[in-house]
Amino acid sequence: MNFELTEEQQMLQDTMRRFLSERYDTATRNAILDSAQGYSSEIWAQMAELGIVGALFSEDDGGFGGAGFDISTVFEELGRAGVVEPLLDTAILGGGLIARLGNDAQKEMLVEVIAGELQLALAHGEPESRYDLSRVTTRIESQGGKMVLNGRKAVVVNADAASHLVVSARESGEDDDESGISLFLLPADAPGVSMRGYPLFSGGRAAEITLDGVEVDDATRLGAAGEAFDALASQIAAAEVALAAETLGAMETAAALTRDYLMTRKQFGRPIGSFQALQHRMADMMIELEQARSAVILAAGHLEDAAPERDRHISAARNLLGRAGRLVAEDSIQMHGGIAMTQEYELAHIAKRIVMADHRFGDTDTQLERFIALSAA
Amino acid sequence: MxxxxxxxxxxxxxxxxxxxxxxxxxxxxxxxxxxxxxxxxxxxxxxxxxxxxxxxxxxxxxxxxxxxxxxxxxxxxxxxxxxxxxxxxVPFGLSMLAPVLMKFGSDAQREHYLPRILSGEDWWCQGYSEPGAGSDLASLKTRAVRDGDHYIVNGQKTWTTLGQYANKIFCLVRTDTNVKQQEGISFLLIDMDTPGIEVRPIKLLDGTPEVNEVWFTDVRVPVENLVGEENMGWTYAKYLLTHERTNIAGVGFSQAALASVKRMARQERHNGKPLIENAHFAARLAQVEIDLMAMATTNLRIISKAAAGQAPGVESSMLKVKGTIIRQELNDLARRAAGPYAMPFASETIDGDNDPVGPGYAAPTAAKYFNNRKLSIFGGSNEIQRGIIAKTLLAGGAK
Known part of the structure; x- marks a missing residue:
């Protein structure tokens, strides 16, 4: 057993921590949150320059990482700083699917992704699909001798910043079948694609997308017809490791802020951290935080496993992070009191990142169900 | 029975x-x-x-x-x-200030202010908390110094709910710094349009314009705006807080929230079935409902015991703790029920129109979940309430 990061991962962690503590302070982030674009192009370019995007791709794909622990290292740091820039959507989901399924021509786009020159989004979830990964009702239809997509995609994170979209659609089968799903790589401004963009509660932006007779062909298809589900599930698994690690990082910051506050805030003539009622809550938070760290390590370490074993560990991590994250977010706010309710104070944003992570790729209960199903097998 | x-x-x-x-x-x-x-x-x-x-x-x-x-x-x-x-x-005039004026105010104050509260002519806000005085309210520092027939007020209040709408504020101010904290506090009524008062909105984490900071710089307040006696404000403040805690259990709010979560869970579909039929969600929902049924009855038991108008002591602390836990749990369930559509920030500025993204019921769930974290913080935090309960239970016991 060895729980140390590799030298490269350690360097990456140090670089990111230094960069983000210098360049991504609370004032900067609050300005980004208030901006119309929802992320900073400047920060994005600098992160790409530092190799943060490249760390999420394998050497074959032009990067220098891409494995579970590379992902968890990067996202833990992003989480610690409450970063809202869309690395998960552009690199892990969009870029990851292109790397996994793309032909040579499509893969050329990865050079630009790693250089920080373009943004991507995965348009997969639908208004009725909730957390059901195989539910795809967007259909590929034949219209005037051409293949067209018709359907709606919901809460597509980073859609209105993306130059290209990876869009899922059903080639064959029933609405819930795993087989019969195809992916397409389309310009975001392709004719027939319309968007309604909006800000997200915990930062960043998303859009509702309507696909109305969007023309596709074999050149825009990503991977084989009707066989995209496994790749989709694999890349969502990577995104879940990323999200769990990001949540872990945010929990670390919430706990650190709370610890500092307990030691400095005085009421009744003494630091509030001298009250045993709060000391025990702080202790419980630290216990849960270490549980969360181990759960993330387990998930990251099993990311390359066969699907059932991979997903069992990922569901375990996300269920645990969902429970521990809620405790840390709520108790941090409670122990701070009113100050934590203000948007300007760092904890407000950090707590939102922790809690709202539960709304992507399956919430705490959905993960529990999947864990039960996979453990019974 | x-x-x-x-x-x-x-x-x-x-x-x-x-x-x-x-x-x-x-x-x-x-x-x-x-x-x-x-x-x-x-x-x-x-x-x-x-x-x-x-x-x-x-x-x-x-x-x-x-x-x-x-x-x-x-x-x-x-x-x-x-x-x-x-x-x-809105409770500040009707159920907080009014009982204080009835019990401790002058005839002139009662005759002047009470009808204006009813008519809506006056909108009162509460000047209690300060940046350094939250749970430890008695450590408040806003000063009022007597100058002829006026007090000169300097200091800062915070968490002033709906202060942006108020034309009046009732304030706890320090009038004597040479005595025990609780003995140097007075209760003042202040016009919000007096020169030297500035209201600054606080941006809350859910974006709602709800609370404010109120700053006082050499604000001149006529001495007839003092309620009761000088330096007796802490007694009046405690009396007011017992009224702040009536309806503290929030049974009605929780019942409405429960009904709303059920409506949502009937409409949301999880793996092809209504969410309300999902075992995990249904179990969470049932547990809160069971707690609420019992708490509603506890509330009624306490109500039927208490003489009209009199707020009980330790029981109201128990109701505050359990009542807020239940309300917050229901807010958490609503957020969960909304699924991915809890993520959009439901702002009126979205697209410049008011159409929610996704189902209308989903739009405010995240904001409500975060906003109502305040329930266990304000009006005496749940830690303060537990302290009151423990102190009462263990008084004279643990030696």
Whole structure:
């Protein structure tokens, strides 16, 4: 057993921590949150320059990482700083699917992704699909001798910043079948694609997308017809490791802020951290935080496993992070009191990142169900 | 034991229900149901409707224009109002300041201020908390120094709810710095348009314009605006807080929230079935419902024991803790039920229109979940309440 990061991962962690503590302070982030674009192009370019995007791709794909622990290292740091820039959507989901399924021509786009020159989004979830990964009702239809997509995609994170979209659609089968799903790589401004963009509660932006007779062909298809589900599930698994690690990082910051506050805030003539009622809550938070760290390590370490074993560990991590994250977010706010309710104070944003992570790729209960199903097998 | 309401109480409930059916404007109840922030005009409108009916001040004696309801009647009114999604009655003038004026104010203050509270002419806000004085309220530092027939007030108040709408503020100020903290505090009534007062909005984490900082720089307040005696403010403040804690259990709010989560869970589909049929979600929901049933009964037991108008001590602390846990749990369930559509930030500025993204019920769930974290913080945090309970239980015991 060895729980140390590799030298490269350690360097990456140090670089990111230094960069983000210098360049991504609370004032900067609050300005980004208030901006119309929802992320900073400047920060994005600098992160790409530092190799943060490249760390999420394998050497074959032009990067220098891409494995579970590379992902968890990067996202833990992003989480610690409450970063809202869309690395998960552009690199892990969009870029990851292109790397996994793309032909040579499509893969050329990865050079630009790693250089920080373009943004991507995965348009997969639908208004009725909730957390059901195989539910795809967007259909590929034949219209005037051409293949067209018709359907709606919901809460597509980073859609209105993306130059290209990876869009899922059903080639064959029933609405819930795993087989019969195809992916397409389309310009975001392709004719027939319309968007309604909006800000997200915990930062960043998303859009509702309507696909109305969007023309596709074999050149825009990503991977084989009707066989995209496994790749989709694999890349969502990577995104879940990323999200769990990001949540872990945010929990670390919430706990650190709370610890500092307990030691400095005085009421009744003494630091509030001298009250045993709060000391025990702080202790419980630290216990849960270490549980969360181990759960993330387990998930990251099993990311390359066969699907059932991979997903069992990922569901375990996300269920645990969902429970521990809620405790840390709520108790941090409670122990701070009113100050934590203000948007300007760092904890407000950090707590939102922790809690709202539960709304992507399956919430705490959905993960529990999947864990039960996979453990019974 | 008899768990049924009396004939009179049943008739009263019918009367309240009939009134709400007839008089509660649909625009208002729709806003409340969907979690939209109410404007000052919305609050004023409901205030006027209740005042016209004579139902604005359930806890006031009839001589001052109240309806002198007993505790059970007030409970029924609160429950029915919450069920009908009526706007919450802004409590600062009606149920916080008014009882203090009735008990400790001068005749002149009662005659001047009480009718203006009923008519809506005055909107009061509360100047209690300060940046350094939260749970430890008695450590407040805002100074009032006597200068002839005025006090000169300097300092800062915070978490002033809806202070942006108020034309008056009641304040705890320090008038003597040479005595024990609690003995140097006075209770002052201040016009918000007095020179030297500045209201600065605080941006909350859910984006709602709800609380403010109020800054005082050499604000001149006539001495006749002192309530009761100088340096006796802490006594009045504690009296006021016991009234802040009536309806602390929030049974009506929780019942309305439970009904709303159930409606959502019937519409949301999880793996092809209604979410309400999902075992995990259903179990969470059932547990909160079981807690709420018991807590509602605890609330009624305490209400029926308490003499009308008198707030109980340790029991109200118990109700505050359990009541807020239940409300927050229901807010958490609503957020979960909304699924991915809890993620959009439901701002009126989205697209420049008011159409929610996704189902309307999903839009405010995240904001509500975060906003209501305040329930266990304000009005005496749950830690303070547990301290009161423990102190009472263990008094003289642990040596």
């Amino acid at each position: 008899d768990l049924s309401y009396t004939q009179d109480e049943i008739a009263f409930r019918e009367e309240v229900r009939g009134f709400l059916d007839e008089k509660l404007p649909e625009e208002l109840s729709a806003k409340v149901a969907s979690g939209v922030v109410l404007s000052k005009a919305d609050h004023d409108r409901w205030h006027a409707i209740l005042n016209e009916k004579g139902w604005l001040a359930p806890n006031w004696p009839e001589e001052f224009g109240g309806c002198a309801w007993n505790a059970v009647q007030r409970h029924i009114f609160e429950e029915e109002s919450a069920r009908a999604n009526a706007p919450r009655i």
